Amino acid sequence: MTEIERKEMSKENNPKEIMDRKIEHLRIALEYDVQHSKNYFRDMKLIHHPVPDIDFDEIDLTMKFYDKIISAPICISAITGGHPVSKEINEILAKAAEEENIIMSVGSQRAGIEDSTLLDSFEITRKVAPTIPIIGNIGIGQVSSEDFKVENFKRCIEMVNADVMAIHLNILHELVQDKGDISYKLFRRNFKNIRETYDIPIIAKEVGTGFNQDLALNLDKLGFDGFDIGGAGGTSFAAIESKRKNFNNQKFTRDPAETFREWGIPTPISIIYVRKVSQKIIIATGGLRTGIDIAKSLALGADVGGFAYNFLQSAWKDRKANTISNTVKEIKTLKNELRSCLWLLNLDNITKLKNNNDKFVILGEFYRWLNQ
Numbered sequence: 259m260t261e262i263e264r265k266e267m268s269k270e271n272n273p274k275e276i277m278d279r280k281i282e283h284l285r286i287a288l289e290y291d292v293q294h295s296k297n298y299f300r301d302m303k304l305i306h307h308p309v310p311d312i313d314f315d316e317i318d319l320t321m322k323f324y325d326k327i328i329s330a331p332i333c334i335s336a337i338t339g340g341h342p343v344s345k346e347i348n349e350i351l352a353k354a355a356e357e358e359n360i361i362m363s364v365g366s367q368r369a370g371i372e373d374s375t376l377l378d379s380f381e382i383t384r385k386v387a388p389t390i391p392i393i394g395n396i397g398i399g400q401v402s403s404e405d406f407k408v409e410n411f412k413r414c415i416e417m418v419n420a421d422v423m424a425i426h427l428n429i430l431h432e433l434v435q436d437k438g439d440i441s442y443k444l445f446r447r448n449f450k451n452i453r454e455t456y457d458i459p460i461i462a463k464e465v466g467t468g469f470n471q472d473l474a475l476n477l478d479k480l481g482f483d484g485f486d487i488g489g490a491g492g493t494s495f496a497a498i499e500s501k502r503k504n505f506n507n508q509k510f511t512r513d514p515a516e517t518f519r520e521w522g523i524p525t526p527i528s529i530i531y532v533r534k535v536s537q538k539i540i541i542a543t544g545g546l547r548t549g550i551d552i553a554k555s556l557a558l559g560a561d562v563g564g565f566a567y568n569f570l571q572s573a574w575k576d577r578k579a580n581t582i583s584n585t586v587k588e589i590k591t592l593k594n595e596l597r598s599c600l601w602l603l604n605l606d607n608i609t610k611l612k613n614n615n616d617k618f619v620i621l622g623e624f625y626r627w628l629n630q
C-alpha cells in the first residue's frame with residue numbers, strides 16, 4: 259500500500275470515529291500479518307480416489323441458500339461499509355458476486371444507522387447486485403444496547419434489501435479495543451424482540467473466535483436460522499487491534515490485543531461443534547483460503563464456505579485498476595478448486611460431500627483437540 263493510499267484511507271477531516279476505525283481495519287488487514295499462526299484445516303486431508311466415474315464438467319456445485327439458488331457454496335464475508343472507500347470495495351464485491359451468482363455480505367451497518375450520509379456505501383450493494391442473496395450485518399453491541407430500537411434492525415434490512423441478516427458476535431474484539439462495548443446482558447431479550455417482529459432469516463456470526471457447542475445449541479433454540487462459524491485460523495481481530503496501537507500502558511504491562519491474538523475455537527472444530535447440535539445452515543468462515551478448504555468444511559458438515567481476507571485482497575487490487583476482474587477471477591478459482599476436489603473424490607455434487615466422514619482424515623492438533 260502506498261503512502262498516498264494510506265493517507266487517503268485515514269483522512270483526518272473524517273468526523274466519525276467508527277468510520278475511521280472501520281477504514282483502519284481494512285488498512286491493517288491488508289498491510290500487516292494479522293492472521294492466526296495455526297490453521298487447523300492443514301491438519302485435515304481429503305481421501306483421494308484415483309479413478310473418477312464422473313466427468314469433471316458434469317459436477318454440480320449449485321445449492322439453495324434460504325430462498326435463492328446460487329452457483330456454488332461461496333460467500334463473500336462481511337468486510338466493510340460506512341466510508342467512501344468502503345463504498346468502492348462493496349461495489350466491486352457485489353458486482354463480482356452478482357456476475358458469478360454467489361452470496362454477498364456487507365460489513366456492520368451501524369455506521370449507516372447512525373449517519374445517513376454513509377448509507378450509500380451499503381445501498382450500493384443491492385443497486386449493483388439485484389438478484390443474489392445479500393446478508394446484512396449488525397453487531398451484538400448494538401443489539402444488546404439498553405436503547406436498542408427494533409426498527410433499527412428493519413432499517414438494516416431495507417438498506418440493502420437483505421435476504422438474510424447476520425448478528426455478529428465480536429466480543430473479543432470489543433474487549434481488547436479501546437472503548438469497546440462489553441455489556442451483553444440484554445442480548446437475548448432484545449434478540450427475542452427482533453425474532454418476534456421480523457420473519458427474515460437471522461444468522462449468528464462470529465468474527466474469528468468460533469462457537470462452542472453449548473452456545474450453538476442455545477442460539478439455535480433462541481430462534482437463530484443459521485451460523486457463520488467465524489472460527490480461529492484466519493484473520494485475527496485481536497491482532498488487527500494490536501496494530502492500532504491503542505494500548506494504554508499506564509494501566510497494564512502488556513497489550514491484551516497482542517496477548518489474545520491466537521484466542522479462539524479453530525474453524526473446523528467449531529463446524530463440528532455446531533453441526534452436532536443444529537441442522538440449520540452453516541457458513542464456514544475463518545481461515546478458508548482455497549476451494550479445498552470449502553470442500554473440507556462441507557465434509558465436516560458446513561453448507562457454504564465464507565471468505566473475507568481473499569476478497570479484501572482481490573477487491574483492493576480491483577479498486578486500483580478500476581475493474582472487478584481480480585475478484586471475479588478469485589471466485590472462478592475457488593469454484594474450479596472445489597470442483598477439482600469433488601472430481602478427485604469421485605463425487606458429482608456437493609450434497610454427497612456434506613457431512614461425509616468417509617472422505618477425510620484428521621491429524622495432528624486437530625485430532626488431539628477432538629479426542630482429548
Ligand SMILES: Cc1cc2nc3c(=O)[nH]c(=O)nc-3n(C[C@H](O)[C@H](O)[C@H](O)COP(=O)(O)O)c2cc1C
Binds near residue numbers: 337465
Ligand atoms: C477488514 C475486515 C473487516 C471486517 N468487518 C466485519 C464486520 O463489519 N462484520 C462482521 O460480521 N465481520 C467482519 N469481519 C470478519 C469477517 O467477516 C470474517 O469473519 C473474518 O475475517 C474471518 O475470515 P477470514 O479468515 O477469511 O478473513 C471483518 C474482517 C476483516 C478482515
